[in-house]
Each structure stands twice: as structure tokens, then as C-alpha cells.
Amino acid sequence: MTEKSRYAPLFESVRIGPVTAPNRLYQVPHCTGMGHALPKTLVAMRAMKAEGGWGVVCTEYCSIHPSSDDHPYPFASMWDDGDLGNLAAMADGVHEHGALAGIELWHGGSYVSNLSTRVPSLGVRSSLARTDPIQSKRMDRRDIRELRRWHREAALRARKAGFDIIYVYPTHGYLVSEFLSRTLNQRTDEYGGSLENRMRLMRELLEETRDAVGDRCAVAVRFSANGHGEEHLNEDEARDVIAALGSLPDLWDVVIADYDEEMGSSRFVAEGALEDRVSYVRRQTGKPVVCVGRFTSPDSMLGQLRRGVVDLIGAARPSIADPFLPTKVREGRLEDIRECIGCNICYAHDCRGAALRCTQNPTMGEEWRTGWHPERVPAGTGGSVLIVGAGPAGLEAAHILGKRGYEVALADAALEAGGRVALESRLPGLSQWARVRDYRLGQINKLANVTLYLDSRMQAADVRAFGADHVLIATGARWRRDGIGRWHARPIEPLDAAGVYTPDDVLGGRVPAGEVVVFDDDHYYLGPVIALKLAGEGARVRYVTTEGRAGAWSQNTQEQERTQRAMIEAGIDIEVNAALTAFDEAGAALACVFTGRTHSVRANALVLVTSREPDESLYRALQGEDDENAGGGARSSGPVPTVQRIGDCLQPALIVHAIHSGHRAARELGGTEQVPQRERVLIAEPRDPS
Numbered sequence: 001m002t003e004k005s006r007y008a009p010l011f012e013s014v015r016i017g018p019v020t021a022p023n024r025l026y027q028v029p030h031c032t033g034m035g036h037a038l039p040k041t042l043v044a045m046r047a048m049k050a051e052g053g054w055g056v057v058c059t060e061y062c063s064i065h066p067s068s069d070d071h072p073y074p075f076a077s078m079w080d081d082g083d084l085g086n087l088a089a090m091a092d093g094v095h096e097h098g099a100l101a102g103i104e105l106w107h108g109g110s111y112v113s114n115l116s117t118r119v120p121s122l123g124v125r126s127s128l129a130r131t132d133p134i135q136s137k138r139m140d141r142r143d144i145r146e147l148r149r150w151h152r153e154a155a156l157r158a159r160k161a162g163f164d165i166i167y168v169y170p171t172h173g174y175l176v177s178e179f180l181s182r183t184l185n186q187r188t189d190e191y192g193g194s195l196e197n198r199m200r201l202m203r204e205l206l207e208e209t210r211d212a213v214g215d216r217c218a219v220a221v222r223f224s225a226n227g228h229g230e231e232h233l234n235e236d237e238a239r240d241v242i243a244a245l246g247s248l249p250d251l252w253d254v255v256i257a258d259y260d261e262e263m264g265s266s267r268f269v270a271e272g273a274l275e276d277r278v279s280y281v282r283r284q285t286g287k288p289v290v291c292v293g294r295f296t297s298p299d300s301m302l303g304q305l306r307r308g309v310v311d312l313i314g315a316a317r318p319s320i321a322d323p324f325l326p327t328k329v330r331e332g333r334l335e336d337i338r339e340c341i342g343c344n345i346c347y348a349h350d351c352r353g354a355a356l357r358c359t360q361n362p363t364m365g366e367e368w369r370t371g372w373h374p375e376r377v378p379a380g381t382g383g384s385v386l387i388v389g390a391g392p393a394g395l396e397a398a399h400i401l402g403k404r405g406y407e408v409a410l411a412d413a414a415l416e417a418g419g420r421v422a423l424e425s426r427l428p429g430l431s432q433w434a435r436v437r438d439y440r441l442g443q444i445n446k447l448a449n450v451t452l453y454l455d456s457r458m459q460a461a462d463v464r465a466f467g468a469d470h471v472l473i474a475t476g477a478r479w480r481r482d483g484i485g486r487w488h489a490r491p492i493e494p495l496d497a498a499g500v501y502t503p504d505d506v507l508g509g510r511v512p513a514g515e516v517v518v519f520d521d522d523h524y525y526l527g528p529v530i531a532l533k534l535a536g537e538g539a540r541v542r543y544v545t546t547e548g549r550a551g552a553w554s555q556n557t558q559e560q561e562r563t564q565r566a567m568i569e570a571g572i573d574i575e576v577n578a579a580l581t582a583f584d585e586a587g588a589a590l591a592c593v594f595t596g597r598t599h600s601v602r603a604n605a606l607v608l609v610t611s612r613e614p615d616e617s618l619y620r621a622l623q624g625e626d627d628e629n630a631g632g633g634a635r636s637s638g639p640v641p642t643v644q645r646i647g648d649c650l651q652p653a654l655i656v657h658a659i660h661s662g663h664r665a666a667r668e669l670g671g672t673e674q675v676p677q678r679e680r681v682l683i684a685e686p687r688d689p690s
């Protein structure tokens with residue numbers, strides 16, 4: 001049996017009510033940070049997934065009314081006919097490639113703050129919004145009638161826009177799930193009290209959506225198979241809801257109560273982790289079921305089908321990391337799949353109100369604005385390229401330049417490729433990050449015109465002697481050992497150098513023991529992960545951060561709470577809102593970030609996770625700025641003409657930035673800079689500048 005035929009079950013069509021999905025690979029609704037704000041960017045991105053073979057491609061949460069406004073997060077909107085055109089363009093883009101288009105109608109209830117529309121939010125009772133000190137208006141019967149009307153009108157518009165699958169969305173804490181909650185819903189009328197009453201609104205929306213559009217569109221429901229938590233809708237009640245309404249929708253898109261787990265990062269949640277909680281739904285409803293699981297392995301997908309868990313393989317992140325995953329599986333090119341690493345950087349940018357991007361897929365979000373295709377690159381102008389540094393940036397550049405036909409030499413001082421990814425993926429919970437290296441090495445290995453030289457430290461003279469037409473410097477960055485970062489603009493004093501460690505030391509095998517302070521002024525994963533590693537190896541660890549929570553930025557990647565819990569459980573002392581101000585034989589001095597009051601703690605070692613310095617010595621030497629590093633004084637014919645920096649050497653940042661930087665440089669080499677198009681509202685035709 002060939003790989004192709006082995007995975008044939010994934011490519012069977014599936015009937016969903018009145019429509020038919022061409023295969024079982026289903027991009028479930030996922031947020032993008034684009035929504036109503038960046039429609040062209042969004043259309044091109046969604047259409048790309050359809051081109052890559054996803055059988056169904058859905059929108060993100062699509063607001064049905066101005067009382068559901070999640071500003072500053074760019075949600076989709078279907079408030080009036082003015083929204084029709086943009087959403088129709090998305091449906092058309094998806095249809096062009098033979099996929100079905102789905103739309104997730106949504107009302108945020110008390111969760112939203114309506115910062116943009118300034119109308120009161122609505123709730124089953126008056127409750128606080130998720131982030132602002134604003135409460136919702138308690139809905140009366142008229143409001144409920146209005147809500148049903150808005151939902152129906154939005155469904156009709158969605159049908160008009162060409163959507164094939166229309167969602168009712170009674171979960172994730174939004175309005176309809178408030179009605180299901182036995183704690184929040186204290187109504188005494190037919191919408192409150194018994195479960196039958198609490199699910200009345202959900203039932204009505206399903207019936208009315210079917211009535212409005214069911215002749216041509218499938219009605220889907222996104223629902224948590226294990227309820228919404230004990231105090232809202234417990235697991236038994238969720239089962240009762242599914243038993244009662246099982247046959248009403250044409251499709252059950254099932255999720256679980258704990259969002260941190262449903263879209264958990266690979267640090268905490270494995271592929272396919274939802275199976276045991278959702279597998280009963282299909283048996284109970286007899287309707288097609290779709291569920292996510294960060295599936296990147298077609299064998300895991302097949303397993304889900306064989307075990308009767310689902311009919312359709314749901315994907316958000318795997319479709320972001322590789323829009324062409326279905327095509328690659330169908331063609332038996334499994335080694336070409338760019339597997340999601342589960343870092344949640346995609347989600348983090350939506351949380352930051354910015355357009356989607358992806359660590360593994362640098363073309364994500366660039367389909368329209370820069371015209372990048374995830375599988376195609378333009379042929380180059382010929383010539384040779386030397387890339388120094390085989391971290392994420394260097395590997396990405398080498399792989400893309402190789403595909404563009406250049407003669408590429410990729411040199412690294414280390415004995416293995418991967419730079420920071422090779423090292424960091426050995427830290428607790430980060431093993432899947434090695435996929436960043438492995439995918440690119442796999443691609444490079446297939447290219448006869450790319451050669452990897454390990455154990456090859458390059459100095460300026462070596463680079464010049466190599467004689468390449470173009471040089472890319474991807475030498476990365478080093479963690480500072482003087483404490484400079486967000487808090488300290490100047491080196492910390494006193495600082496007993498012998499006891500100071502940086503993440504580079506720890507990653508390189510120089511690991512402190514005994515009583516260790518980890519000072520985290522970086523606020524993402526590395527400080528907590530290093531603290532966990534040291535605690536796991538027996539050190540007594542005190543984690544100190546200038547933020548109010550451990551690894552505070554990781555709230556954007558949906559990891560913060562689990563991170564802090566894991567640290568507490570590992571016995572790590574956590575001191576927040578504190579800065580390290582001194583470290584010597586006596587120990588460490590810590591200052592309150594508000595009052596400046598200090599206290600001392602015992603410590604024989606200090607790990608500084610503050611900021612990094614770009615390692616640009618080679619670049620500067622090639623520019624003739626630093627004779628010392630010019631390689632034994634062999635400065636000869638002046639700077640190499642096209643030398644440029646990429647990745648952390650240019651701008652120390654996240655892996656997603658390094659990959660993007662390497663990709664951009666590789667696309668632009670030999671041509672002109674690609675200036676992204678801007679998507680903006682223009683109130684007048686551009687005028688002639690003269």
C-alpha cells in the first residue's frame with residue numbers, strides 16, 4: 001500500500017446536511033487578528049488554505065450585532081449589508097479551490113466591552129466584562145427576541161454571502177453559554193431554572209437558523225463536550241444537552257471546557273489530547289463530528305477516524321503552520337509537512353491585536369500584503385551565497401535560497417545545526433520546537449545546491465576568502481551578563497561575576513546548583529523554563545520578576561497560568577514585582593518595583609534572563625568597523641558588497657521573527673525590497689503628489 005492510498009480515508013467526501021465537504025480535513029473557526037479590519041489580508045489567507053487542500057475553511061468569530069464588539073481584537077462582523085461584500089469575498093476565495101466556506105456567528109454577551117460601538121453589552125445577568133470594569137445589561141424578553149432576530153438576519157446574510165456552513169456558538173463563555181449556566185442564569189421565566197429552560201435559547205437559535213438557511217446551508221454548532229465547568233454546566237448536563245439537541249444541527253464541532261487545554265501549547269498539551277472527552281458525541285448524535293487536536297501526523301488523524309472519534313479532522317494551528325498539509329498528505333509527501341510546534345505565537349498576536357503570524361510558516365499573513373506563497377518562491381538571478389549561522393534565520397534563508405536556485409553554503413561554528421532552537425528544544429517541555437530545525441534540514445537535504453558546513457567558525461578573512469557573491473550573517477545574539485534589560489539601563493553593581501549565569505550558559509551545559517536566583521526581566525518562557533529545569537535538577541530556586549506574574553507575556557500564548565502552577569508545584573519560590581539590584585558573596589538584593597524597598601536573600605548563583613546583545617562582531621568586521629575581529633588582521637579588499645544581517649543578529653527577538661527575517665532576505669536577494677501593501681481606509685483617491 002502506498003502512503004497515498006493508506007491515507008485515502010482522509011480524502012473521502014462527507015455529507016454535512018445539504019452540503020458536501022470534499023474531504024475530511026476541516027479548518028475550524030480560528031481568530032486571526034485580521035477580521036473586519038484587514039479583509040484583503042484575511043481573504044487571501046483563507047483562500048490559501050483552500051488552495052492547500054483543506055476541505056472546509058471557516059471564518060473566525062463573526063459578530064452578529066454592534067452589542068458584540070471585541071475591540072481592540074479584530075473579530076469578523078456581519079452587522080448589516082455593508083459587511084456582506086467582504087465576507088462574500090472570503091467565501092468566493094475559498095470556493096475557487098473547491099472547499100466549503102463556514103461562518104461562526106457569535107455574540108459575546110457579557111465577555112465583551114464594546115469599546116468601539118459604545119452600546120451596552122448584554123448578559124443573562126449583569127456581569128463584569130472579561131477585561132474592563134464594565135458590566136453588561138441584564139437581558140429582558142425583548143432583548144432575547146431581538147437577539148434571535150439579529151442571529152436570523154446574520155444567518156440570512158451569511159447565506160447570501162455564499163457560506164455553506166453556518167454556526168451557532170453556545171460555548172467559550174459567550175452569550176448563549178451564559179444562558180446555559182446554572183450559576184449565571186437566575187431567570188425565573190422559561191429561559192431560566194431547569195436545564196430544558198436554560199438550553200431554550202440554544203435550541204431556538206438552532207431551529208431558527210435551520211429554518212432561515214437550512215435549505216441550502218448546513219447548520220453547525222460549536223459546543224463543549226464536557227460542559228463549561230461544575231458551576232456553569234457540568235459534564236452530565238453537557239451530555240444531556242447533546243442528547244436533547246443531538247439531531248438539530250447538521251454538524252457538531254466539539255471542544256472542551258478548559259480553553260488552556262483545548263488550545264494548549266505543546267509545553268503542556270499533547271497532540272490529540274481531547275479524544276477521551278469528546279469521543280461519545282458522535283455515537284450519541286449520529287451527526288458528523290469535527291474536533292481539533294493539533295494534529296500534524298496523518299497517522300494520528302487516521303486513528304481518530306478508525307476509532308470513530310470524529311468524521312472530520314479539525315485543525316486551526318496545523319493549517320496555519322502548513323496551509324498545504326492536505327495536499328502533501330494526499331501526494332504522499334509527508335516529509336514536506338511544516339509541522340506546527342505548538343508555541344501559540346499565532347494566538348499571541350491576535351491577543352496583541354495584531355494580524356496572525358506563525359513561527360513555522362513565515363508566509364502566514366503575508367499572502368496578500370507581500371504576495372508570498374507558502375509553497376512557491378520566485379527563481380533567483382543566479383550566483384552563490386554564504387550564510388554564516390545555521391540557527392532558525394540561517395536555516396530558513398538557506399532553504400529558500402536553495403529553492404530559488406542559488407549555490408548556498410551554510411556554515412556554523414557548532415557541531416549541530418539549529419542554533420538556539422537546537423539548544424532550547426532540550427529544555428523541559430520544548431522538544432517540539434526542534435521541528436523548526438528539522439523541517440528546514442529536511443528540505444535542505446533534498447537540495448543538491450545547498451551545503452551545510454558544521455564545526456566551521458567563520459572570521460571575516462574566511463568569509464572574504466570564500467568569495468561568495470552574497471553573504472548573510474545569521475550569527476544570533478547572546479544573553480547579557482550585566483543585568484541590562486527593561487529594568488536596568490546600566491549594569492547591575494555589585495555583580496559577583498563568578499556566580500552569574502545566563503541562559504546561554506545553562507543551554508551550553510554550565511548549570512548552577514545550590515541556592516539560585518533566576519531574575520526574569522524578559523517576561524516570556526525562558527525564565528520560568530530555566531527555573532523549572534534547575535528545580536528539577538535539585539537546586540533551591542527563587543524566581544524573581546519585575547512583572548506581576550511569572551512569565552507574564554505568556555498570557556498571550558495561553559500558557560501563563562499553567563506556567564505559574566507548574567512552578568509552584570515544583571517548589572520554586574516566586575517573587576513578583578521585584579528587581580534584582582545587587583549580587584555578591586552575601587547573596588542577592590531584591591527591590592520592590594513600586595517602593596524601591598530592598599531585602600536580601602541567600603543565593604550562591606544568579607541566572608540573568610534580562611536582554612540580549614546581537615552577535616554582530618563578524619558583520620562589523622566585514623564592514624571594516626572592527627579590525628580586531630577581521631580574522632588575524634587579514635583585512636584586505638574592503639567590505640563584501642552585499643553583506644547583510646538577518647535574524648537575532650539584526651534584531652534579537654522571538655524565533656518567529658528570526659524565521660521571517662531569514663525568509664524575507666532570501667526572497668529579496670538579487671531583487672528589490674518587497675514593500676508590503678497597506679490595507680487602510682482611504683477617504684479620497686490618491687492625489688498626484690506634484
Ligand code: ADP
Nearest residue numbers: 389391392393412413419420458475476647648
Ligand atoms: P537566529 O535565531 O538569528 O537564527 P541563533 O542564535 O539561533 O540565531 O543562531 C546563530 C548561529 O550562528 C549559532 O548556531 C552559532 O553557532 C552560529 N555562529 C555565530 N557566530 C558564528 C561564526 N562566526 N561562524 C559560524 N557560525 C557562527
Ligand code: SF4
Nearest residue numbers: 340341343344346358
Ligand atoms: Fe503552530 Fe506556533 Fe505556528 Fe501557531 S505559531 S501555528 S502554534 S507553529
